[in-house]
Amino acid sequence: MAEVAIVASAFGAQSIWRDGHAAWSIPARRAGAQAFEVRRELMEDAAAVPEALLALGTALAREGLWRVWSTPDSLYDDAGALDETALRAAIAAGRALGARIVKLQLGGFAGEAHAARLVAVLEACGARTGDVGDGPRVVVENGQLEQGGRLAQFTGLFNALRDSGAAGVIGMTFDIGNWQWPGEPPLLAAAALAPHVEYIHCKAVAGEGARRFAAAPCDDDMTLRAALALLPTHVPRGIEFPFDPARLDADAAHYVEWLGAA
Template sequence: MKPEVIVVTAAYGHDRINALGGQRAVLPIIAAAGADGVEIRRELFNDAELNALSGLGQAIADAQLAASYSVPEALFTAEGELNPHLERHFAEAGQLNAQRLKYSLGNYPRGFDCSQLQAMLAGQKVRLVVENDQTECGKLAALDSYFHDCGEARIGDGMTFDMGNWLWVGDNPLEAAKRLAPFVSYIHVKAARPTQTGWRAVALDDADNLWRETLALLPDDVPRGIEFPLEGEDLVAVTRHYIELLRGE
């Protein structure tokens, strides 16, 4: 069975999304390209859009896409406490009919009582996933600690493994894949190249083979999200090309 492919709206770039009319405007592109789902990014909303999530959720359903919801916040605060906005974000995800809600890890304190989080998630229809980000809290040691402490209890729905973000924090994506593969439930496919000012995400056709090597070490039955630049005059054709590539078609 071929893996699901999800398109992250941010792959089209903030400026292009604004020019098209917001995240809702890219749904026909994503659907026409043959994607299984869309990842909606909270940071790309203006206030009016944030107050109309139910309408966006209906538009996603009408496009026959599954929804994921990404919030640019961490599960744990700088003080090592659970994010105080969890309930709000779960409610927003519910309005989108999202399958999963994605956070970065944040300042996870070793020894945290994972049953607190387990109780908070009890009964939630939306599944929680935690991603490695481009901060010190997104390093392999931190994610390894969290998932081996709390992940083995199957709290939430595991990990969003961002293949490229390891490069930003100086970790080896292949080593991360070997250690964290059992917890991975969603993959952000991302390739990157070094520049004079740091790493820059690039399209897969412009990248070396690291992304393929990393993907080969991860579960082949979990959704794959496109989170690298999708650019060109014909966005449907560009998007379809990479969807087919990630499905192995």
């Protein structure tokens, strides 16, 4: 069985805004999840200060949930430069939360990995690089936009890090559904990026064109199952699709069990 994280938005963005993340740790634990993904975009600024994040992390740990810190900030800015400010802020927030994983978007990576600076910032901030360190592990996620959502950017990044002697300093969150927004084949991406994947976001995609949206997968969702077969089986899987609010507890428990065994 794979470990399963519930992404906060699965309980509904409005629910998280109204109640805060901690209030949903009990339904997450009740559903059988092992982890909870905290979303920066679903909290007020006051909830993202170190003291508040420490309290939130304590509340989640009390329910037996390890934590993922997710920020919409990007590792590389629009000009392709390493965004050290965003990286430092993400790691600091993750450390305050007690997160195992800190997730950023890739952003405007354009071929230059800035490997020496990346390693220096990771080490200075206490992040885990490969097997070194006991801090949070930094991963980059494929997003829904052209920038930060193209397979060539991710293969380019990991190749550049390897060529710079910095292979393995960061990993990847592989979002199975997000590839469909910029028109990338999820299975081709899975085959190419599997060695770098350390966390998987799972969802189906409904709709067409710009009107796509995340949806719960059917039990026989062939794209999701085929992608999971190509990706590492030992890494955690995150539920990033909405639960049915009319049967929230039962829906959450069903998908935690299903995804853990898929």
